[in-house]
Amino acid sequence: xxxxxxxxxxxxxxxxxxxxxxxxxxxxxxxxxxxxxxxxxxxxxxxxxxxxxxxxxxxxxxxxxxxxxxxxxxxxxxxxxxxxxxxxxxxxxxxxxxxxxxxxx
Amino acid sequence: xxxxxxxxxxxxxxxxxxxxxxxxxxxxxxxxxxxxxxxxxxxxxxxxxxxxxxxxxxxxxxxxxxxxxxxxxxxxxxxxxxxxxxxxxxxxxxxxxxxxxxxxxxxxxxxxxxx
Numbered sequence: 613x614x615x616x617x618x619x620x621x622x623x624x625x626x627x628x629x630x631x632x633x634x635x636x637x638x639x640x641x642x643x644x645x646x647x648x649x650x651x652x653x654x655x656x657x658x659x660x661x662x663x664x665x666x667x668x669x670x671x672x673x674x675x676x677x678x679x680x681x682x683x684x685x686x687x688x689x690x691x692x693x694x695x696x697x698x699x700x701x702x703x704x705x706x707x708x709x710x711x712x713x714x715x716x717x
Numbered sequence: 718x719x720x721x722x723x724x725x726x727x728x729x730x731x732x733x734x735x736x737x738x739x740x741x742x743x744x745x746x747x748x749x750x751x752x753x754x755x756x757x758x759x760x761x762x763x764x765x766x767x768x769x770x771x772x773x774x775x776x777x778x779x780x781x782x783x784x785x786x787x788x789x790x791x792x793x794x795x796x797x798x799x800x801x802x803x804x805x806x807x808x809x810x811x812x813x814x815x816x817x818x819x820x821x822x823x824x825x826x827x828x829x830x831x832x
Binding site for chain 2: 623625655656699700701703704705707708713715717
């Protein structure tokens, strides 16, 4: 099955220590390997994963990386170029626009 | 038609901020014109408690639940939930749901966010 240009959205809301990070990274890597457009949205404690090298590596490989600005602000994480900081409108767009959406909470 | 979203909350708002976060996200999705079903299971039913001082981020929970109600969202509450103290005295729209009905809600949604 040709999955190129299909769209996968992933929401990650848990801290980096949670096994969800491994799952999220694994899904993203495999999806990118198969040419899928990957959108990763970090929310709540998931914003702590922003600096993780495996997350930044996904971005370098073409995943679109978003981080909840509200969640980052509440946790003292400064805005930066490491992700597109945004609100829930973007999440809403991903929920609607992606053919598959996986929430890791 | 945007996909229907189920926001299923199991977190206890007396001990975890994640109940509020779930409701906040539900509100954001409703604002994005998604059909959203909010389901409060187990201790998450406390999100509708009157005594918000007992809740983590209680002020935010209060604002978010009132906003959701104004936008037409009904809070589906696990029928087995037993509130302690005054609960939902402002009569936000609620619907008790059985396990079978919870299964139907899960099956009918295209997107699922479980907190």
